[in-house]
Amino acid sequence: GENVEQHPSTLSVQEGDSAVIKCTYSDSASNYFPWYKQELGKRPQLIIDIRSNVGEKKDQRIAVTLNKTAKHFSLHITETQPEDSAVYFCAASNSGYALNFGKGTSLLVTP
Amino acid sequence: NAGVTQTPKFQVLKTGQSMTLQCAQDMNHEYMSWYRQDPGMGLRLIHYSVGAGITDQGEVPNGYNVSRSTTEDFPLRLLSAAPSQTSVYFCASLGHTGELFFGEGSRLTVL
Numbered sequence: 412g413e414n415v416e417q418h419p420s421t422l423s424v425q426e427g428d429s430a431v432i433k434c435t436y437s438d439s440a441s442n443y444f445p446w447y448k449q450e451l452g453k454r455p456q457l458i459i460d461i462r463s464n465v466g467e468k469k470d471q472r473i474a475v476t477l478n479k480t481a482k483h484f485s486l487h488i489t490e491t492q493p494e495d496s497a498v499y500f501c502a503a504s505n506s507g508y509a510l511n512f513g514k515g516t517s518l519l520v521t522p
Numbered sequence: 523n524a525g526v527t528q529t530p531k532f533q534v535l536k537t538g539q540s541m542t543l544q545c546a547q548d549m550n551h552e553y554m555s556w557y558r559q560d561p562g563m564g565l566r567l568i569h570y571s572v573g574a575g576i577t578d579q580g581e582v583p584n585g586y587n588v589s590r591s592t593t594e595d596f597p598l599r600l601l602s603a604a605p606s607q608t609s610v611y612f613c614a615s616l617g618h619t620g621e622l623f624f625g626e627g628s629r630l631t632v633l
Contacts, residue, residue: 412581443620445621445622454612456624460621500565507620509567513564
């Protein structure tokens with residue numbers, strides 16, 4: 412089955428700096444790569460996703476890049492703010508459902 | 523729309539007891555799933571269903587049972603609770619754009 416590795420497990424940045432979280436996947440048939448954000452005590456929520464026919468996607472301060480050859484994808488957050496502090500999960504799927512999640516990255520943005 | 527509703531939010535069980543976590547969605551989504559979340563382990567798929575009458579196993583199905591008699595409901599049954607099943611459980615349904623909509627979570631402690 413699909414195996415998704417996520418790094419780093421914890422990340423601390425100063426407000427205004429950029430944050431990058433990286434994921435690799437094992438199944439070359441995977442074609443859908445979402446990112447979820449989970450604030451403390453809350454449910455995970457989708458923040459951005461990318462499909463295998465696209466190399467990069469941006470939404471305001473967040474962007475995701477995909478390298479199909481290397482089987483890795485990354486989340487980029489620019490101009491970080493304290494409210495970006497949360498756990499971020501990457502995921503991969505070859506079916507459009509049955510997502511396989513990484514183990515998460517705990518991001519702390521300090522003022 | 524209420525979205526995805528899970529009950530109960532908190533439950534304490536003794537080893538060997540059985541219980542059912544309820545999940546309902548009012549978005550007419552065909553796909554529903556159950557995940558468990560443990561510290562440092564991310565979100566792991568327990569069981570999923572692609573429609574009424576169809577269920578399948580995910581990554582960690584042992585000790586859990588599911589059924590899908592209607593589109594709206596997808597209950598998760600613990601047959602004989604064990605301390606290793608202490609976790610936070612999330613039910614989720616898949617929207618038409620590929621987004622997973624999660625319930626608020628159910629925190630289960632098995633003593």
